[in-house]
Amino acid sequence: MNISIINGPNLNLLGVREPDIYGFSNFEDYLKTLKDKFPKINFDYFQSNIEGEIIDRLHHVGFQSDGIILNAAAYTHTSVGIGDAVKAIKTKVIEVHISNTFSREDFRHNSFITPHAKGLITGFGLDSYYLAVNSFVLD
Ligand code: DQA
Numbered sequence: 001m002n003i004s005i006i007n008g009p010n011l012n013l014l015g016v017r018e019p020d021i022y023g024f025s026n027f028e029d030y031l032k033t034l035k036d037k038f039p040k041i042n043f044d045y046f047q048s049n050i051e052g053e054i055i056d057r058l059h060h061v062g063f064q065s066d067g068i069i070l071n072a073a074a075y076t077h078t079s080v081g082i083g084d085a086v087k088a089i090k091t092k093v094i095e096v097h098i099s100n101t102f103s104r105e106d107f108r109h110n111s112f113i114t115p116h117a118k119g120l121i122t123g124f125g126l127d128s129y130y131l132a133v134n135s136f137v138l139d
Helices: 027-037 051-061 073-077 080-088 127-138
Strands: 002-007 042-047 067-071 093-097 119-122
Touching: 002 051, 002 127, 027 042, 027 127, 042 051, 051 067, 051 080, 067 127, 093 127, 119 127
Parallel strands: 002 042, 002 067, 067 093, 093 119
Antiparallel strands: none
C-alpha cells in the first residue's frame, strides 16, 4: 500500500512552532516512528508553504496513491483551490489536524476540504496521522 502525506504551510516548523499547541517533535522524526509502526506501507512525504505546489502534489499523487493524508494547515480555512483539487482527484483523502480546530478560533471551524474528504481527524496531536493511516489499513 502506498500512502502519501501532504503537509501545508508552517508545518516545516513543527517542534519549534507554538509547541504548546503542536508539540515538540518535528515531522521528519514522527514520520520515522510512523514507518516503524507500518513497515509494509510505502510512505511518500511532501511539505510546502505554497498553495499551488500543494495542488500540483495532489494532482501528482491523486491518481496513483492508495490513500492521501492531507494537513493543509492554514489553507484548510481559505483555499477553494485545494478543496477543488481534493474533489478532482481519484485517491481518497483524509483531512488531519494536529490541534482540535473546533476548540480554537472561529475562522478555524471552516474547512474547504472536509466536504470532499473521506473523513476528518482533528485534535489527536501527531497521532492524528497514525489514526488516518489506520483508517486506510482497515478500509
Ligand atoms: C493545523 C490547524 C490550522 O488551523 C493551522 O493553521 C495549522 C495547523 C493543525 O494541524 O492543527 O497550521 O492544521
